[in-house]
Amino acid sequence: MTCAERTGFTGFRDYENIEGVSQPVLPLARTAVDRAAEHRTDEAWLAAAWSHPDSRVLVVSEGKALVMDTGDGGDKRAELVLVPSFEAPDGGERYFLGVDAEGVAYFALSVEKLPGRMDDPARPAGLREVALLLNDLDSGLMVHAVALENWHRMHRFCARCGLATEVAVAGHVRRCAACGAEHYPRTDPAVIMLVVDDQDRCLLGNHALWPQGRFSTLAGFVEPGESLEQAVRREVVEESGVVVGEVAYAGSQPHPFPSSLMLGFMARALTTGIQVDGEEMSEARWFSREELREAVMSGEVVPPTEMSIARRLVELWYGEPLPRP
Structure with missing residues (x-):
């Protein structure tokens, strides 16, 4: 046709x-992860998945994540730096991103500043810079994580009563403890x-x-x-x-x-x-x-x-x- x-x-x-x-498939629409929304309210499952040695965490800050450059010449590539939870920074807000075909669970951790050392080959990068260089798995994870991180950063307070909200439903809701209102990602x-x-x-x-x-x-x-x-x-x-x-x-x-x-x-x-x-x-x-x-x-x-x-x-x-x- x-x-x-x-x-x-x-x-x-x-x-x-x-x-x-x-x-x-459009570059920012690629993914290799099932978002597995049924697990977002299962605190026991989320806790077990977070502590599992195979699970991986993407650390994000103000729309950026750490990437490693791979390939050479005309075949320039990049891959996300994904770490086990025991290597992730302390604190920050935790968001569940989904599970891949092998059963590996993925989380995002929103922090004030990306970790790193002067001798670390990883570099901070935003989607505009590396979206075309990432594979389907990494692209889908970063798009999801960056979108959630931005929404949480911009919606700290309740639109109904003005008081502070807190993360709920594995990062896909913000809930106001004062008036009970629930706010969903925009x-x-x-x-x-x-x-x-x-x-x-x-x-x-x-x-x-x-x-x-x-x-x-x-x-x-x-x-x-x-x-x-x-x-x-x-x-x-x-x-x-x-x-x-x-x-x-x-x-x-x-x-x-x-x-x-x-x-x-x-x-x-x-x-x-x-x-x-x-x-x-x-x-x-x-x-x-x-x-x-x-x-x-x-x-x-x-x-x-x-x-x-x-x-x-x-x-x-x-x-x-x-x-x-």
Whole structure:
């Protein structure tokens, strides 16, 4: 089934069997761990798992964890530093992340400062830096841990009564001892969309805060009482002045910077006239495939990063991986 058949669009290429483009798992959506939510309220099980010699702990602090660089040359890789609980720092907040296929349990430990020595080859790194270098297991663990750690750091006090809250349900709830309110980790849905017109051109924009030449798909947060499709149409017209009709879901991935879920869409333009607001979006342009290729190769356009769902959407339309300058 072609993209056109899947979405009702015309002019899209068949991307189903293109090597390197065919339905890859998005980088931040990879995982090799069952979150095993049934264990989160079982204190005896959690205590036994924490003290088990095979269990592993990922220490995080302000969105970063320790990694070891591996590989060489063009095959640069990284792996998380995972330690048994008896080597983990004292104190901090503990979050249960899940269990892998071999039954190994994984935890995150949130601390004020990452441990380390001057002669230690491990280095602190954030997801933006190493997400593409990690394997599926490490990527899934770090995305989960960083998202939880950020939420806990930002929600120390009860939104109902204002008093301090404490960690509960293995890190997936904060509970207020004063009023009994329970608060759950926040995820903000955001739509991100590649708009294509009847000439099979794609619409890319330069955000006002970005360097000149950096272009990506349009995006924005879903507002209260709004469907995803309504959010796509509203954001596109607000940012570019282009009116969108058909909208088709294309995929999603978590985006813990700090707490978003990016929901990707392909959208069909009903109009092509561009009028940016000049505040959020400084420029927007239509690109044919040849125009985008030439602009990327010349350095005139810097495309979305390979970690982003925006890159995935553009490459679905482009028909193959984008060229590298």
